Structure formats: C-alpha cells, structure tokens
Amino acid sequence: MTATAVLGATLLLTSACGGTTRGDEAADSGDGPRTTGEANPDAEIPAGLTVTFLPKQLNNPYFGVADGGGEEAVAEFDGEFSEVGPSEASASSQVSYINTLTQQGVDVIATSANDPNAICGALNQAREGGASVVTFDSDTDPGCRDVFINQASAEGISSTQVDMLVEEIGESGQVAFLSATANATNQNLWIELMEERLAEEYPDIEVVATVYGDDEDEKSFQETQGLLQTHGDLDAIISPTTVGLAAAARYLSGSEFQGEVTLTGLGTPNQMRAFIEDGTVERFALWNPADLGYLAAYAGAALSAGQIVGAEGDTFTAGRLGEYTVGADGEIVLGDPTVFTSENIDEFDF
C-alpha cells in the first residue's frame, strides 16, 4: 500500500505536467539521415579502421555469413574487424552492445536492427562519439544511421520471383502464394507487386489463392497440403518466405505432386539443398548475405573516410562488387537476388 502510494507520488513528480498527448509535437521521424559536410570521392580509406558488426543475434547462420562477408571486406582495406551481439534477438538487447561500442570508440558500426526505434537513441550517441553507422538487412528509423544497405529492392525481389515462375510454367497457368503472416509488411508488398506484374505482362497466369503459414513450419506444411487439395489444377506455388518455402518443399517431396507442381520463392541454400537434389524444386532465390555484409563494411569505410556522407548521389567503390550510388534516404541497394539452381547451389553454405 505504502509502496504504491510512494510510486504514484514519484511518478507524478517526475512526469512533466500539463498533459502530453499524441500529435502534440510534429513527428520527428522521417527527417532523413543527418548529412553534414561534403563528400570527397577520392579520399583514401585509412588503415586500421575499427569495424564492428552487430547482428540481430549471434549464432544465427544467416548473420554468420553476412558478418563473414564483412570480415572479408575489412581485411581488404586493412581494418580491424570484430563481431559482437546479444544471444537473443529482442528489441532492446542490442542497446548495451551499442553503448559498449560507443565507449570503445569504434569507427564503424554495421548493424541489423531488431526494432527500428529501440536502438535509435544509442546509435545517435555512438554517432555523436564519432562512429559511422551502417544498417543492413533491417533498417532503423533513417534519422539514426548514416546509410542503409538494402538487400534488394521490393521490385527486384518480386520480379525475380515472377521470372523464375515464368521460366518454369510458361506464360499461362494457376499460381498460389504461400506467405508468412497476413500483416507482414514486406511479404504483402512483394505479393502485391508480383500480382501487378502478372496482371500486366502475363494475363494468362491466374493467382488463385494467397494463404498464410505464419512462418511456422507445421502451419506452412498444412497450408500447402490445403492448397493442393483445394485447387486441383494448380501449376505453381510461390513462397516468398524461407520457412514457407522449405515446408512446402517438404510436403511436395513426399507427395504425388512432386515434379508436377512447380515450387519457387525465397529460401536459403542449406534449407533447400535436398529439395534441389531430389528435383522437388528447380530454382529459388535469395540475396547473398555475404555480399550484403561485404557491402556494409565498404559503405562504413567510405563514410569513415569521407568518400560519402550518406547524401543521395554519393558514390563509392565496394571492392569486388564495384561501384554503388547512395539513393534517397541514404539507402544503398545491393542488387537483384541471387537465383540458386543445381548448377550453383554448392557454392553457398548458409
């Protein structure tokens, strides 16, 4: 009782008075990255640059490969690479690591955010301390970082999947989508773009259903089964999510539809290797995470050296990947996804 009273009093004392409601102040998001000073494209990357990768979580194979790409790049420009991170991917768990990096005074922080806002304050403190901040894979609010390395544009991801579909079933047939959750922003955007392009360029391809496996293996498996039972003439399934693609492949590989119904989408080579080998799936796509990390490291070095300041139109060279241009809102697009087939899948391990 006493404690509750003390609490209440403390709260009222410490909270600002006067009634703060939503919309009182102009939204401060969307002001874009801070870009100060002029870019000097000819600046040299200084030796000994400290570059730290902070993935969503450690021990995640995807980020293991991405950070490996970063390490490769850092070795090329004679910097010092390190990788730190939390053991679970929660919204706030990255903050204390960012604080530590601020304290250590590292030159470049390359991070993939578990939450677009939770690490903002910490990242801005790091930038005030002189660090260049690059986000990759998952962005923060643009006001909290210098540049964002986008693995692929939504357009690139969607058209690669449509291309893969057409290559296998031709220009007519029935297709269904097996998505993640019904409110997953990126999935919905990709599906919308794919439907638009199909309607415009391939009017004879009919989208008969979109189902949601919620990124759960079992549910995705059952939804696949349901699709095939409901739509007897189905020619193809596109699953733009790694969990869904693997689960659908597992169902197809054990059913009479194997080889009859085309399956494609976004997946990782290690999940899909067996299904490429047994002929269930002929091709699927994903960006190459090693290239993603590699580009993030070079972008960080370019920022630190002053080659770019994160403004639209700044250009820099990212080692073996060649030249890149900073787009609107400090976004740098890696390129179209990599398509994996039996020809090249053995070159990838993630």
Add this chain to the structure above:
Amino acid sequence: MPPEPRRRRRPSPSWDLAVVGVLLVVLIVASTTVSGFASSRNIGFLLLDVMVIALIALPLTLVVVTGEIDLSVASTVGLTSAVMGSLWVSGLSLELIVVLCVVLGGVLGAVNGLLVTGFGLPSLAVTIGTLALFRGLAFVVLGDQAVADFPADWTGWAIGSLGDTGIPNAVLPLALLAVGFVVILHATPIGRGLYAMGNNTEAAVFAGIAVRRTKFWLFVATGAVAGLGGVFWTLRFASARADNANGLELLVVAAVLLGGVSIFGGRGSLFGVLAAVLLLGSLRNALQLVNVSSDALNVLTGLLLIISVVVPSLAARRRARRRPGGGAPPETNPVPTTAASTGGP
C-alpha cells in the same frame, strides 16, 4: 514478534557483506584494467542497463523474504508496455497513461496475490502461469506491432543524465523507491513480520501477523513497480512492444538470490540485492568492453546463480550438523541471524 533467539556463536560472515566486498573488488579491478570502464559515460550506460532490474528487485526481495516468488514480473513489464503503446495511439495524455500503467501493474499483481493468498496456491506455480498469461495478453493487445512515436522530451529524459555526471535521470526516482523499501524491510515491524513469515509461517500467524493480507499487498506492490518498470522500459527504448523485457525475470531472480536472499525465505537484505544487481551489471559491462561474447556472459550469470543458491545452502547444512541435536531442517527453520543482524538501516 518472535523473541530474539539466544546466540551460541557469532553469526557466520553474512553473504550480503560478501557480495558488497566482491562488488568492490570487481569495480576496482575493472576500473584499473578495463579501458573506459570508469568513465562517467560508461557508468551511466551501466546504470541504465540495470535500472529496471534494480527497480523490480526491490519489491521482489520482500516477496522472496516471505518465502514466496513472483516470476511474472517481466511479463508484467511487457503487458504494461503493450498497453502503454495502445493507449498512446488512442490519444490519451501520457501523464494519465503512466498512472494507468502503474495501476494496471498493481491489478496484475493483485491477480497473483489473490491466487496465492486467497486460494492458497503455491506462488511458483501461480506466477509461472501468469508469466505466460500476461505475456500472451501483451501480444493480444499489441500483436507484433511496435508503437514508437513517444515525445522526444520523455524518451530523452529516460536515457538522459544529470548534467555531465553521466548518472541517469531515472536514478533519482529509483533511489527514492529504494530508500522506501529499505526502510520498510529493515526498520519497521512490517519488515520484521516479513522475515518471520519466511522463517515460519505458522509461528508468524500465531504471533498475530496478518500473513495473507501482507503477502497480497506485496504482490500488488511488485506488480505496480513492474508496471512502472514497463513505463520506463518503453520510454528508454522509445518502443512499446509486447516482447519487451522478455526473460528479464531470470536476471531479477538471479540478482535477488545472488544478493543473499534465501529462496526458502526468511533471510537476506536489500543492501545485498542492490549490490548484486550492480555486481552482475558491472561484470557484464566490463566483460563486454573486453569483447567477451554474450554466450559466455550468459554462462557466467548462470554459474553465479547456482553458486548463490548452493553455497548458502551448504553452509546452512554444515551449521545445522555442528549444532548439537539440531533437529529441524535448516531451511525451514534457519538460525534467524540475518533479520536481526542486518535489521538496522
């Protein structure tokens, strides 16, 4: 009140003093060997990291002293955060939301309290249940969405510090609460009653202590403080989410046990617990600064937790064996030295 027992020998050096000692050693070693550890900015980061743990550890210490436990605290933080986010979206004033969140925390605590004291259920089982229930409700309220557009002066206050000292603003209200809880536990009849309940509930009842009512209000207070923790968490990370503070209950319980509070009740002090919170935080911070991986840090936290349960229990067993004719099992009726020896503020 139970009469002060006659002491046959000096009490063994108390665990909470030992924790304070280890904390000092860690602070000295880290300051001299880890570059940047002792800077005011780093101390600020460290304090911010342990703020919510310290906050919740205050009432939880009292709960554990009575022989109960509350594992639902982190889920209360998450549910409060989710509710805070949706109330903010609905356009209520933030001042009102903060009060509502603390009240909500208190209500959630009352649910625990009612199940434990009204129905006589074991608090371990009850709060494992509400741990899942509250977290589930948090996802019902906010799903996997995040609400982030809290006003910058509030979120700035939550990560800001007092002038150039590096000491976070939030230390002040925390210190006020800490003083309140220390006084209650160590300087009032209520506090002595809590130790008595933990040592021997039946004796406490016979001594005229309102065991059930006191325990009920302890759960309410714990919930309310966890609600406040949810508010602070949300502002600090400028992000209201249903999964906020996931797993935090383990760190809080680890801090309470490492601080010398017996999991069986009846023993421990807030000084030991606050020292343990700082010890865990400093170790983590210093090891992070020398790039020890987070997996190793988790292993370390686990080891410290096991040590803090095993060592006092072994010591108690040895004491009991030495005592001629020591009949009663040590954990249900331990030598009640702690309450008396650390009783004064």
